[in-house]
Amino acid sequence: MDVLERLSVISRITTELHNHWGVNDRDLAEFVVHLGEEASSLEEFRERLQENGAAVSSSLAVSLYTTIQKLSQKKRASAKASVLDLPGKKTSTAPSSSAASEASCAPPLPGHELTEKEKKFPGLCMPNDFSRPELQLERPDDSAPLSEHAQRLLNAEKDDKELQREQKEALKRGRDSKFAPVQSGANSIPLGGKKAEGEAERAPKTDGKAPAHYYGRKGPMIRYAIYEGVVDKVVEFGCFVRLEFDEGTRQGLLHIADMVKTDGRPVQPQDVVHRNMPVKVKILGIAGSKISLSMREVDQETGEDLKPRGEFAKKEEDSTGEMKKIRIDDEAEEREKQGIGRLTGIRIDSKDNTVESLYCRKRKLMSDFDKWEAQQLLHSGLLTREEHPLFDEELGILPSVEVDEDVEIEIREDEALFLRGQTTRTGMQLSPVKIVANPDGSLARAAATATALAKERREIRNAQEAAILDSIPKDMSRPWEDPAPGPGERTIAQALKGLGQTSYEMPEWKKMYIGKSVSFGQKSNKSIAEQRQGLPIYRLREPLLKAIKENQVLIVIGETGSGKTTQMTQYIAEAGLVTPGTMIGCTQPRRVAAISVAKRVAEEFGCRVGQEVGYNIRFEDCTSPDTIIKYMTDGMLLREALVDASLKRYCVVMLDEAHERTISTDVLFGLLKDCCRRRPDFKLIVTSATLDAEKFSNYFFNSHIFTIPGRTFPVEILYTKEPEADYVEASLITVLQIHLCEPPGDILLFLTGQEEIDTACQTLHERMQKLESTNPPPLIILPVYSALPSEMQTMIFDPAPPGCRKCVVATNIAEASLTIDGIYFVIDPGFAKMKMYNPKTGMDSLVVAPISQANARQRAGRAGRTGPGKCYRLYTEQAYRCEMLPVAVPEIQRTNLENTVLLLKAMGVNDMLNFDFMDPPPVQTLINALESLYELGALDDEGLLTRLGRKMAEFPMEPQLSKMLLASVDLKCSDEIITIVSMLSVQNVFYRPKDKQAMSDQRKSCFHQPEGDHVTYLEIYRGWQRNRFANSWCFENFVQSRAMRRAQDVRKQLITIMDRYKLDVISAGKDYNRILRDVALPSVAAFLVAGRCICAGYFRHACRRDPQEGYRTLVDHTQVFLHPSSALYNRHPEWLIYHELVLTTREYLRDCCTIEPQWLVEVAPKLFKLADQQRLSRRKMRERIEPLYDRFAEPNAWRLSKRRG
Incomplete structure (x- = not known):
């Protein structure tokens, strides 16, 4: 032992x-x-x-x-x-x-x-390690210039006008332009010629000085030294280089493998060198009169040694004397020889990457019926071999007729060592977090029926459209067959094609601004100084500054519109509380809020955005060294704490909208609380729009509470006598009752989502049209939801015209994030959509759930801003007291925590159970997060962060996408994966106008690729890139140019991040295009490696086709279905991986791609394994045998369980 x-x-x-x-x-x-x-x-x-x-x-x-x-x-x-x-000795019974x-x-x-x-969960209480030297060493230098290759990629993302404008600006400043000449976009070649394909297209960082062992044209003959030589002779296997030494002239052999990285590709020496060509080489070995040389380890421009060996190898040490980085080149080279990636450990010598597999790849993905039909036609002689759909014209052969082996993949039952006996695999079952106080109450029943009612309303609308379609004449050919038809009978079918679709009627709020100049935000005739003085916080400026100076932590309570977000940071800066070299940081839970608030404060401060006032969101940093007020999302501040736990760059941090309790905010609570202990000069301000300040005060050392009194008026609360089964219908009835019976005043209606809001607005508009005979006052219906932040026109904030009433239909974004004046009536159905994590499926889903009592009070307060108002609560008072939680369940207790756990591990926090959370997350969610990170390779068997995990934590995205990017570096397809990740980060690339749905579907189908949606996105972006990023191309193909611009911005930022961390951006399409020469679609060849990268990140989302219907997920065997918008719809591939699971009428898979089952075992050996061929697999055990249909026999009559006797 x-x-x-x-x-x-x-x-x-x-x-x-x-x-x-x-x-x-x-x-x-x-x-x-x-x-x-x-x-x-x-x-x-x-x-x-x-x-x-x-x-x-x-x-x-x-x-x-x-x-x-x-x-x-x-x-x-x-x-x-x-x-x-030993005999005669007494044993001690003291416990050890x-x-x-x-x-x-x-x-x-x-x-x-x-x-x-x-004791029960030792994997969650490991000792912490707060020093994190490895992360401090990996911090990139943001001020360093980008490499030539990264700059060339960024220039390729610019159109011709932008490049020409930047060149003119550079010339005006009196210096040479740093941009390459304007050429054909992505195909532009940098000055100096084209690099060898497959080589890492990175210009090595150098200070312009050659190494000490660089001897130039003449010097002593030393192993691993660098010399200048001339190619003397080119042969099939390489070339001979003539070198001048002190001992005389010698010839050395430069093998083709040491010229460039071949990556298994057929490369000829004539393509790289030619006779009398000057080269810089390194001596690898000396054996008598024979010399072995290498050219790929030497930078041909500067002579820098890219791979020092022997006595010339350097060890980099930092200023403190600690070891900064130890690179073992021999080990890395050995891993490459074994076919294992350096970063992720993924195998890079898979048989799918060989040239033979690429040639044998099918050009077209056919269904089983199409294959059978083509095979029967071929055997019958009606179809020649050249006419077969899968015939390869280049090789002149048909694909192999051998039947692919049916691969069975099973889930491993082995647990990680540090989680042994703590996961659900060993039967550990924990109770989930309750988001509903009474699951059997009236509110819970109404929430459960909301989906069914929405489906019923949708079916009624579809039935009305179908009735119109049925009224169209079906036999369109009869008028043409009639030799003497009546006048007008020969009607073209295309003229009636659009009658089955209801005409799109534009809402009134769009009619009022269409074709006119639109101003965003709230209008005001007052000057900026008058607006600032009119805020409630202005009267409390001096007491507020005094409280900030006297307290290290301050809790500020003030309702929306009091000015705490825009004014407090300026008050602190104007009072001189910012020390030199530091700044004021203010976090926002939403990206749009951070940008809009920064623009407003910059306008009040009298500067441009990015100078004294700036913002920082994911993939966009608009700050400068002069910035003293910085607005950012809470996730960005959390990433800064990843590198600097003490946040030395900030003297004051303000956590705004803390009552929303996002995951990043809750983690920041614990980190900033510890920062206050370490830094006495650090100031922390926590702001909230709700009145639950005691909980924040008790958490932050019983800190002082500062209240900003708002402009509130009394609000009358009205409850229903009986529970409402359909809250949408009850809301619409209440709106009409208020509009027809109550005095003037605007209405605010809270609903759960965009679909409900659009349906309610349409129904209200139709009912108001039916009431026109009674001559009611006009009702202006205005929808507000999170997908519409930039289109909030002036009419949403301005009072309604005289004689009109405004009805704002909004989600819970109007509870605290928006300030709408003129609201006197609030209708509160008592529901909202909440993000809920399902540990079984491992997915987040939006579910309709009852709100909390704090949210109900917040909604009622919206009616008391302008004057005395009323709040109509569409639930009973008993339901308010007994069926609603006092406060909402924090997001950290009901969502996936993989990214949060990874960041905490990277910060050195291993003891999750004793971390100072304000509300601790569920243990099962933490265990699931650790298990998922272990399967991704971010944690080792001891539960400690691996090198791969540290790399994944450095990317501002979820761990699966980070693993995809790092795997793409190993598989040399990072350019394609960056584009795919950028396209996945935006939603709704295509749009379907209601009057042109058929045409938009036809244009979309032109981009569909048989490999799936990921390659479809890649082709869309490349098509846009080939057309020089033109908006006209987007308009013709029904692609949203705004979404494409957003994807382009994300791609630029990812290229910059990859370059900062010295990760190569290489295109697999170019490499394989050189091998396959005439392949029509480079992305198809690139997908063989890009698909493995996608599989490396999202292997838990693998599905297999179910023999009965749809697909079954491999992890939990849930039945799912392909979304009709997918490129794989009606193609029925056997294996696929999805990016997103959407729950509507059924569980749909979105953004899917086909995979090979062997990839799952290669990229996720800790989760998947090949099933034993000698035994019946678990899938086949669960599979139900279904005989062929027999209309004369009773179903299931053949089963033993149905037989008598």
Whole structure:
């Protein structure tokens, strides 16, 4: 047992060294264990390591020393037990402390007794490591210039006008333009000629100085030194280079493999070099009179050594003397020889990447019936071999007729070592978080029937359209057959084609501004100074500044519109509370809010956006060194805390809209609370629009509460006597009753989503038209939802015209994020859509659920802004008191936490159970997140962050997309994956006008690719790029130019991020196009590697076709269906991976792509395995045998269970 325990410790030390240093050496681990056993203290252990040339950080030294001492304690305990077991000795019955230490992943702190939950879930209470030296070292230099290749890619994303304008501006400034000449977009070639295909197209960073071992044209002959030579002779396997040494002229062999990276591609030496060509080479070996040379390890322009070897290899050390990075080139080269990627460990020598597999690839994806039909026609002689749809004209052969092996994939039952006995695989079942106070109450029943009622309304509308379609004459050919038809009978079918679709009637609020100049936001005739002085916060400026100076943490309560978001940051800056070199940070839960508030504050501050006032959101940083007020999303501040936990760049941080309790805000609560302990000069301000300030105050050290009194009036609350089954219908009736019976005043109606709002607006408009005979006053219906933030016209905020009433139909965005004056009547059905995480499927879904009492009070307060108002609550008072939670369930307790757990792990927080959450998340959600990160490769068997996990944490996106990008670097298709990720980040690339649905569907089908939606998105972007990013191309193909611009911005930012972290952006399409030459669609060839990258990130979303109907997910065997908008609809591929699961009338898969089942085992060996061929697989055990249809036999009569006797 002692030997096994020692081997286990050595294995763990090896993993630690590999994670921190990149060294996977077992002998080195044994040497470290030896030093730890001999050392008597931690300081002596660190000194011994430094004496042997290993300057380690304090956190790593503590981790290594603790692990080694744990082994030593067990040795001493076993030795003591062996002595006590001798004859005549008394054994001690005192309990050993090793039992408690084995219950956890690490020995507990002295005096710390494990709780019941910590004993039950040791994987969630591992010791923290806050130093994080590896992340500090990986912080990119944002001020460094981009590489030539990255700049060339960014220039390719600009149209001709933009490039010409920038060139003119550069010439006006009196310096040379840094942009390449305007050529054909993505096909432009940089000055200096075209690089070899497949080579990493990165200009290496250099300071312009050659290395010390660069001898130029003449020097001593030294191994691994660099010289200038001339190509003397070109042969089939390479070339001979003539070199001048002090000893005389010699010739060396430069093999084709050492010229450029071939990646298995057939490359001829004549394509790379020619006779009398000057080259820079490195001597790899000297054997007598023979010299082996390398050209690909030397930069041909500067002579820089791209891969130092031997005595010229350098070790980079930082200013503190600690080791900054250790690169073991031999190990990396060995991994490449074994066909394993450096970053992700994915196999890069898959048989799908070979030239033979590319040639054998089908040009067209055919259904089973189409294949059978073509085969029957071929055998009958009606179809020649050349006319077969799958005939390869280049090779002159048909695809192999061999039947593909039916691969069975199964889920592994093995658990991670640090999660053993804690997951659902071992039967661990935990109760989910309740988002409804009473699941059997009237509100819960109404929420459950909301989907069915919406489906019923949709079916009624479809039935009306079908009735109009049935009235169209079906036999359109009869008038043409009649030799003497009546006048007008020969009607063209296309003229009646659009009659089956209801005419699109534009809403009134769009009619009022169509064709006119639209002003966004709220109009005001007052100056900026008068507007600022009219805010409620202006009268409290001095008391507020005094409270900020006297308190380190301040809780500010003020309703929406009081001015706390725009004015507090300016007051702090004007009072001189900003120290030099720091700034004021203000977080916003929404991207649109961060941009709009920054623009407003910059206008009031008297500067341009990006100077003294700026903003920072994902994929867009609009700040400068002069910025002193910075608005950002809470997620961006969380990413800054990933690098700098003390947030030294900020003197004041304001968490705005904290009552919304997003995931990032809740994590920031704990991090900023710890930051306040470490920095006495740090100020934290937490603002909220609700009155639940006591909870925030108690959490932040019983801090002071500052209240901004608002302009509120009394509001009369009205409840219904009986529960409402259909809250949408009840809301519409209430609107009409208020409009016809109540005095003047605008109405605010709360509904759950865009579909409900559009249906309600249409129904209200139709009912108002039916009431025209009674001459009612006009009702202006205005929808407001989150998908419409930039189209909030002036009429939404301005009072309604005289004699009219305004009815605003909004989601919960109008609770606190919007300030609409003139509202006197509020209709509250009591429901909202909430994001809910399903641990079984591992997906987030939006469900309709009752709101909380705090939300109900917030909605009622909207009616008391302008004057005394009324709030119509469409539920009983009993339901308000008994069926609603006091406050809403925080998002951290009901959503997926994979990204949050990854960030916490990257920050050194391993003890999730004892992290200072305001509301701790469910244990099952944390366990699922750890399990998913382990399957992605972000965590090792000990639950510690791997090198891949640290890389994934550096990208501002979910872990699956980060894994996709890193896998694309290994598989050399990062250009395609960046485009796909950019297109996936935007929604609704296509649009279907109601009057041109058939034409838009036809144009969309032209982009469909048999590989799926991901390659379809790639072709859409490439088509837009080939047409120089023209808006006219988007208009002709029914593509939203605004969404494409957004995808282009994301692509530019991803290229910049990849370049900052020194990750190559290489196109697989170009590489395979060079091999396949005449392949019509380069993206089809590129998909063989791009598809594996998608599979590497979203392997948990794999599905297989169900023999009965639809598909079955591999992880939880849920029945799902392809969305009709997918490019794979009606194609029925056997295996696919989806990006998003949408629940409407059924569970639909969106953004799908086809995969090969072998990829799942290659990219996710911790989750999938090949089924045993000798046994019946689990899928076949669950599969129900269905015989052929027989109309004379009773269904299932053949089964044994149906037989009598």
